[in-house]
Amino acid sequence: xxxxxxxxxxxxxxxxxxxxxxxxxxxxxxxxxxxxxxxxxxxxxxxxxxxxxxxxxxxxxxxxxxxxxxxxxxxxxxxxxxxxxxxxxxxxxxxxxxxxxxxxxxxxxxxxxxxxxxxxxxxxxxxxxxxxxxxxxxxxxxxxxxxxxxxxxxxxxxxxxxxxxxxxxxxxxx
Numbered sequence: 820x821x822x823x824x825x826x827x828x829x830x831x832x833x834x835x836x837x838x839x840x841x842x843x844x845x846x847x848x849x850x851x852x853x854x855x856x857x858x859x860x861x862x863x864x865x866x867x868x869x870x871x872x873x874x875x876x877x878x879x880x881x882x883x884x885x886x887x888x889x890x891x892x893x894x895x896x897x898x899x900x901x902x903x904x905x906x907x908x909x910x911x912x913x914x915x916x917x918x919x920x921x922x923x924x925x926x927x928x929x930x931x932x933x934x935x936x937x938x939x940x941x942x943x944x945x946x947x948x949x950x951x952x953x954x955x956x957x958x959x960x961x962x963x964x965x966x967x968x969x970x971x972x973x974x975x976x977x978x979x980x981x982x983x984x985x986x987x988x989x990x991x992x993x
Contacts, residue, residue: 838862839875843882853883853899 842861846853858879859866869876883899897905 835862835864835868836872836875839864839869839872840878843875843879847882847885853879855879 839858839862842858843853845851846858846861851857855866855869855876859869869879885898
């Protein structure tokens, strides 16, 4: 059963739908922005109106995917999807380049810091590798000499014990 109130609401909805379609056709023809916000603003409807009327939203998305008409200056047209893909690729490339720049800045900072440290005279000597090799050799030599030292100390202790015994034996005789 239709009432005058329902009829009025349906007529208002149809007028809004027609304004949306007109705005969509105008934006497609003029090459202006094909977004839900822009079309809703042009048609003087709330953006949620588009989301409640899925067929209008689908028309909007289909129009956005269509290439704009080719112009002599540009050659072939680009779709919104291809432009978004290009934008995403450019963003990814910018992120990679930013990471590379940061890596190079860190490396440059380290190299300049080491150079300043060496030039100040406070840094490690230039022949530090030779010193490290010599330290390693001396440590190895210590490891090799430690058992020989223990053996000699044991022999010395045995000689002292024998000497004490001989001294005691001489003292008892005499």
